[in-house]
Amino acid sequence: MAKMSTKFVRICAGTVAAVAVTGLGFSASASAATPPPSVPAGFSTTVFAHAGGKLTGADDIARLGDKLFVGYQNGVGSQGEPAADGTRNSTVVEFDKHGKEVGHWDVAGKVDGLGADKRTGQVVATVNEDGNSSAYTIDPDGKHHAVKHYRFSSLPHxxxxxNVSVRHGVVYIVASNPTADAKGSTAGRPALYKVTFHGTTAKTTPIFDDNxxxxxxxxxxxxxxxxxxPDSSTFVPCGVPGLGGSLLLDGQGDQQAVFVKSWGTKKQRADVLLLSQQVDDTAFATSTEGTLYVVDSAKGEIITVTGHFTKGEAFVSAKNGLGTLSLKTGTITAFGNTxxxxxxxLFVAADHGKRK
Structure with missing residues (x-):
């Protein structure tokens, strides 16, 4: 297992404030052959934002302050190959709390992961999940050098x-598409890196391995x-029984959710849950009231789900649609068909005028 010298940081801090969004109901006028869009009773959905122009392939989402950032892949290949129309750049779009586009930046390659570092005021993006990968930082308030490009020091997997996850100023990046040996083993291949940025280099430090x-x-x-x-990662809220305080790594094609406590230390301990479907992303409801933001890749829209949530409930972007995940059995249940x-x-807890 790769060695890691980073000091373990307790992640169970306060919750974040909400962006106020009013949910709108859907009309039930669709034909009997096609069920109308729906969510479970007590919830409502609305379209929060839709990027204009020719942007396609909406993927990851991040939040910095009261702004949301969404990556659009524009048909670029998984190793940075140009799209069918010759496009080589993805686009990161900034939306305000009302869903209005207020900024956008092009980055070379297929943007896959987005994370927000509130300590630096920057968005971190990765490109090309299968190879030829690199990273960018975006300073939304920067006038001249808002986008900086970094080459990874090494990617031994x-x-x-x-995916990019940031906690207390520490940036974690998922190591995707590991190279297996002749027997199909990924032993010794890092699954997650801690990344620091120096000059034009993104220095990687392995946290734990695929085995x-x-x-x-x-x-x-x-x-x-x-x-x-390995595909996406997030942090499990402290209140989740047995798993609170873990870092969750999703093995998408493996249909596994791996929960790691005290990652990168001698006290590291992991649990695994086998899933009933492939999962692309996970978000936990950190409050009974709040907003779940869902990127709809096919439509290029950001959808909001509002209602009375169960604190600690896990929502997933599953192969068959938006669902909830049982952390006891691994079963994924459809959350309507919207x-x-x-x-x-992305889940944002309601603040009722206060920051928690």
Missing amino acids: GGGTD ITATNLVTGKTGALNLTD VTSPKGL
């Missing part, structure tokens, strides 16, 4: 990079994993 030892949450059996498709092509997810 052999593939590209994907991390984990305990199955259903069977209780412990053994080494063999992750072949969003059939979900990608990035």
